[in-house]
Amino acid sequence: MVIFGSNVFNDAVMKERLPKATYKALKKTIEEGRSLDPAVADVVATAMKDWAVEKGATHFTHWFQPMTGITAEKHDAFISPTSDGKAIMEFSGKELIKGEPDASSFPSGGLRATFEARGYTAWDCTSPAFVKDDSLCIPTAFCSYTGEALDKKTPLLRSMEAISKQALRVLRALGNTTAQKVITTVGPEQEYFLVDKKTFEQRKDLIFTGRTLFGAKPPKGQELEDHYFGSIKEKISAYMKEVDEELWKLGVSAKTKHNEVAPAQHELAPIFTTTNIATDHNQLTMDTMKKVALRHDLVCLLHEKPFAGINGSGKHNNWSMGTDDGVNLLDPGHTPHENEQFLVFLCAVIKAVDEYSDLLRVSAANPGNDHRLGANEAPPAIISIFLGDQLQDILEQIEKGGATSSKTGGLMDIGVNTLPALPKDATDRNRTSPFAFTGNKFEFRMVPSSASIAAPNYITNTIVAEVLSEVADRLEKADDVQEEVKAILVEYVTKHKRVVFNGNGYSDEWVVEAEKRGLPNLKTTVEAIKALVAEKNLAVMEKHGVLSRVEMHSRYEIELENYIKTINIEALTMIEMAKRQILPSTIKFATSLAASINTIKATGVAADLSAQIELLTEVSALSAALKKNIGVLEEAVEKASNVHGDTYEQASLFRFDVFEKMGALREVADTLETLVDKEFWPMPTYGELLFNI
Ligand code: ADP
Ligand code: MG
Secondary structure, eight states, X not given: OOSTTTTBOXXXXXXXXXXXXXXXXXXXXHHHOOOOOHHHHHHHHHHHHHHHHHTTOOEEEEEEOBTXXXXXXXXEESEEEOTTSXXXXXXXXXXXXXXXXXXXXXXXXXXXXXXXXXXXXXXXXXXXXXXXXXXXXEEEEEEETTSOXXXXXXXXXXHHHHHHHHHHHHHHHTTOOSOOXXXXXXXXXXXXXXXXXXXXXXXXXXXXXXXXXXXXXXXXXXXXXXXXXXXXXXXXXXXXXXXXXXXXXXXXOEEEEEEOSSTTEEEEEEXXXXXXXXXXXXHHHHHHHHHHHHHTTEEEEOOSOSSTTSOOOBEEEEEEEEETTSOBXXXXXXXXXXXXXXXXXXXXXXXXHHHTHHHHHHHTOOTTXXXXXXXXXXXXXXXXXXOOHXXXXXXXXXXXXXXXXXXXXXXXXXXXXXXXXXXXXSSOOOTXXXXXXXXXXXXXXXXXXXXXXXXXXHHHHHHHHHHHHHXXXXXXXXXXXXHHHHHHHHHHHHHHGGGBOOSOTTSXXXXXXXXXXXXXXXXXXXXXXXXXXXXXXXXXXXXXXXXXXXXXHHHHHXXXXXXXXXXXXXXXXXXXXXXXXXXXXXXXXXXXXXXXXXXXXXXXXOOOOHHHHHHHHHHHHHHHHHHHHHHHHHHHHHHHHTOOSOHHHHHHHIIIIIHHHHHHHHXXXXXXXXXXXXXXXXXXXXXXXXXXX
């Protein structure tokens, strides 16, 4: 395919355009993590610029991922004036490897005061540069003047080094002499909604918050289950095609597309790649989805819960780890009970997830996701692992003294001679599990649709690195490695089997059972955020050099502030809509009812006016309740906004007071929507938003 990667300064382009020695030196940095020689950077910069200019680029930008969760870019022209009044296109190695954006306007959680503005971006040569919108985009890490990470990429890169180091120690102890590096990989499945742009523009809530804050249930929702994998409408199909093409040019291997469960909901999945590149690519994917939608008079909603009452969106983070010589360490093979290496890595993941489930939970927490987790459409807020029959059976054998057999799937007989006999997988799937083993990878299904996948990945990498380091410590000291492996497996299975759950994660029984097992159930973002400053978590992040204590504290502050700001914006938007749109409309409607009553009475006809009178009474009572609830919400916002100094307390007030009162206001408004004449209702309804494409 000619267009694939056509806008990427990828390996093939580098090979073609860089002098041999430069190419080799750069590859060493990319593949072996050696530091980069400035002289090499100069040569690369010139080649990159020439290539980008041929692609039509006039500017370059350091492309980075601050704590806002989206990407940031500041564009500079290649242009450089010459003494004769003309200009040449220039780009130096220095400009390639280092940028200096103002750090004070990005969230730093107290790490940077406004006057301490200096921040740096540093070239991440492990993720290829690309041309987008006439700019050469250089993926970079972003840190403060004092070297603290201010972004999502830095800890991710650090975590990849950490897990590689520890996994290699384990592999060496098990006798592997060939692997030089262990790479973590991810394929994130991205869910999204598409709505008509004109309809979108009539909803202040969608414009300001990305989700509907009001909206009665339409007559039809997702109950017929007719949208999932349904035939794709032409308008949507044209959109998807263009998204695919734009992504392919950027080297993003968008592969699968289909309609999702909810009406107007869809999904895009790429082919997996290293966690670093996959994270960059997922940002590009979200960005591209939004931009292309506008070209089709659509708006792409990435919010976790744009509509109440129907499914929201998530991102399935399919995570695995493998060696640089191509061995997937989570591939069980045909006889997993004999696959010692697999069992060690599997049990390490189980232990890591059990011990640090609170960290994993917070890595998937944001205000939008609070509407999903535990709401019978997404995994519960309780972290557990699905393994399936085959592995469950092997773990039970291990616990009893040693695994001697692996169950197999066999062949499946469909009962029709002309259909092929399908080999059956050894395990079924489980859509209700937050952390499900799916053949040769784990699918972390809690991740929020709008968020960067960096945190779920750097947390997973770090906690698994920690357990692998414990395994390595033991194996390196052991006289009999085989015996020690057995001892480790028995111990890990016995101690951590509580986190394994193969049943229905959506059921109420599981909530009760999980509590008995002592598994945390951190229902809201605010509750989950505490994990960022728990001592054991600070210690593990520090030990593996992924985030220092100071950096963790700053992230804790940033997450709380983000929560507060999000709910505050939502509450203010609700108040404005209720006051200036909904209440005036209901009053107008009531007035029209009153007018009708008076007009008919004036005719002297003995008509039955009970319909108008009852409706008028009901609408007036609800309007009064609406007005009252607006006042209650205003007071709650005022009170929460006036908390100073204690961010946690303030966030708690926003969650447990403001947010609750938003729900009460919505309920009244949604009831009114079902009563008020359609002509009077001030905004498009759910029916119009979800079924008009
Ligand atoms: P399913 O339909 O089982 O969820 P797919 O095979 O379509 O799965 O995979 C879903 C995602 O998982 C895709 O993005 C795919 O590239 C990714 N994936 C497959 N193998 C791996 C792996 N070893 N590491 C990370 N992601 C993987
Ligand atoms: Mg999947």
